[in-house]
């Protein structure tokens with residue numbers, strides 16, 4: 168099924184339950200995000216991109232694989248926007264369209280990196296596997 | 298039978314574009330009792346009112362129905378018109394066919410039908426109207442101001458200058474409020490104390506002003522024009538008439554470990570203390586919870602060293618009871634607690650401070666004698682970070698939904714003053730928006746950037762962490778789309794403000810309404826901004842909403858004018874639409890008293906004549922001056938004895954019948 172970007176944006180909002188209009192563009196989510204430097208599109212931009220229905224860029228963004236699901240942005244956002252839920256929704260959209268596992272246990276050792284927090288591993292399976 | 302006249306207003310096109318007024322006239326004319334019906338473009342105009350007056354005379358009308366806008370707008374206009382033509386003003390009814398009809402409907406058919414129904418209900422009601430006489434009540438020529446900050450002081454001065462007596466009740470040991478804690482004030486950077494203390498002195502010296510400090514309002518009864526108030530003067534333990542204000546007691550007091558409230562807990566004070574040097578009155582109080590004598594019975598040093606013999610450990614709280622015509626609330630604000638904002642390390646690092654704490658640090662009489670230093674090691678900072686909007690503009694439960702309004706400006710002030718006095722200190726401000734509406738305000742902020750080199754970053758701080766003796770600030774620059782990780786020496790939080798928490802207690806005592814943020818509600822956001830919806834209660838300063846000093850002073854003056862307008866009246870006309878109990882039906886059950894929000898109902902033993910049987914019964918009695926005509930009691934009364942004049946049960950039912958016809 169082919170969806171327009173507008174429809175995809177609506178779907179992302181529906182899956183995540185996020186109302187992007189609540190964002191006041193303060194940037195506190197990005198200021199809190201531990202994966203900020205790894206991301207090409209930053210948490211606060213995610214909110215704006217979805218609001219503006221620029222979904223293609225998000226689907227191709229590496230940020231969706233870099234987000235740690237630490238929920239710091241959800242915790243700190245003064246407007247209760249929950250950017251991480253949007254990122255999760257975009258990720259789900261990609262996974263569903265690919266229709267398979269993005270991460271298998273066999274791949275883990277080679278991807279492991281000293282700097283990455285432990286927490287990442289646990290959530291990674293939740294995020295990248297069907 | 299009444300002779301009723303119906304007048305249907307077009308309100309230009311406001312009504313006539315959606316309601317077919319001719320059909321309303323036609324339908325009204327057929328109702329029983331209606332002997333005259335007409336429409337006109339603007340009933341409220343002189344010409345429109347003349348039509349009503351002429352019809353009253355020509356047709357001998359006894360009741361009037363005006364189909365027009367809300368009674369809140371023009372009920373009074375039409376009542377006066379009727380009165381001028383010789384009929385009782387309470388024989389006028391309004392059918393609201395604008396707010397309740399034309400403005401909310403699009404379809405002409407529907408709107409016209411509804412307008413006819415509303416007219417019919419008003420006609421049914423006026424048929425049962427009876428003439429009512431408004432009574433009068435006295436006006437006590439004295440005002441009470443609760444809160445002695447700049448708002449309360451200014452209101453009191455303005456009322457007193459108009460020739461009326463004013464009492465100020467201030468909770469703390471001195472008047473002055475937050476302004477006495479500030480160092481310099483935007484936008485002109487004059488020293489706060491230099492402009493505040495003359496006002497404090499003037500208030501203290503004014504022969505019409507009485508100041509009760511270390512006092513609180515304990516009980517309020519009565520009503521507009523005649524409130525009765527109990528003021529609790531807490532025991533100072535120092536005789537005001539003997540104390541010379543020399544300060545020896547404070548020097549010698551051995552109990553010196555109580556956090557100094559005036560300096561926001563940045564240093565300690567003695568058990569016997571005056572909050573600051575220019576305090577008014579300059580008479581200390583003993584904080585009995587910290588005093589060794591009150592805790593253990595031993596000490597008494599202050600009494601020994603006091604040359605004037607002013608120390609009085611036996612002093613008791615005193616209740617002063619006084620009557621007032623008007624009450625002004627000026628209870629101001631505090632900064633919110635930051636315990637829910639762990640990310641800024643406020644509770645763990647002494648070098649993360651609020652802006653109000655910075656005011657004390659910069660003040661020559663403050664804990665560091667005006668020298669800018671870190672509270673942890675007393676070293677001068679080389680770099681400082683300011684974070685705006687901390688706890689303001691929050692949709693979550695951690696903070697406040699509103700913009701605190703003053704922090705953009707005071708942050709620019711702080712940044713500028715620091716760069717001016719310590720040009721080597723790097724100053725960075727993180728902001729979401731810089732909000733500087735106000736005369737010369739934006740220019741002030743731009744000066745901070747362009748002349749003083751303050752580094753403003755559009756973005757927020759996500760985390761402040763302690764790192765050695767430094768603070769690590771993690772933020773984001775939204776313009777450069779870049780992460781910022783910087784070490785700094787001090788972090789200053791522009792903390793949200795909130796109404797003084799005990800305003801809830803005050804509001805309950807005064808039956809004045811407050812909003813969800815505890816700000817006192819004004820009677821009309823635009824047209825009655827300094828009046829509470831409760832008659833005789835006025836609002837001054839930040840207790841009504843965030844304000845800076847210029848706005849506070851302007852509003853304080855406005856509140857004073859309203860008070861003076863009230864006190865200048867010889868008497869007040871009371872609303873005759875009040876509850877009245879039928880003594881023959883009342884069984885004295887007390888149901889009505891329990892629901893009355895204004896305490897207007899009491900019971901008395903009265904001799905009644907019930908169909909020839911004389912007996913003494915306990916019956917309800919309504920104080921018509923206190924009753925606001927809300928009607929709660931009429932619903933609560935199980936025996937149908939309680940009725941509201943002008944809105945009797947019969948009248949309401951007649952309206953319902955007419956609507957359902």
Ligand SMILES: Cc1cc2nc3c(=O)[nH]c(=O)nc-3n(C[C@H](O)[C@H](O)[C@H](O)COP(=O)(O)OP(=O)(O)OC[C@H]3O[C@@H](n4cnc5c(N)ncnc54)[C@H](O)[C@@H]3O)c2cc1C
Pocket residue numbers: 443444445446447448449466467468469472473474475476479481482483484512513514627628629630631652653656703707710794797799800803837838839840844845846847849
């Ligand atoms: C850090 C900071 C810097 C600021 N800098 C500036 C500036 O540079 N320029 C400027 O224009 N504005 C500035 N302001 C704003 C200014 O402080 C306020 O506009 C002003 O103080 C409001 O005065 P107020 O009388 O309404 O309230 P307050 O000053 O809070 O006074 C209220 C008074 O009521 C008393 N009170 C409270 N409850 C009761 C009660 N139940 N019974 C009796 N008394 C009670 C309090 O003790 C207090 O004395 C600043 C504010 C802050 C926080």
Ligand code: SF4
Pocket residue numbers: 189190191192193194195196197210211214243244245246247248249250
């Ligand atoms: S923290 Fe919330 S309000 Fe601020 S930019 Fe991020 S999503 Fe928007």
Ligand code: SF4
Pocket residue numbers: 196199200201202203210233234235236237238239240241250251254
């Ligand atoms: S949940 Fe993802 S986007 Fe949000 S702060 Fe954590 S890593 Fe960043």
Ligand code: SF4
Pocket residue numbers: 546549550551552567568569583587588589590591596597598599600
């Ligand atoms: S009696 Fe109390 S107030 Fe007086 S000096 Fe002793 S501790 Fe201080």
Ligand code: SF4
Pocket residue numbers: 685686687689690699700701702703704705706730731732791
């Ligand atoms: S005045 Fe400025 S700093 Fe204060 S809450 Fe409003 S926008 Fe934020």
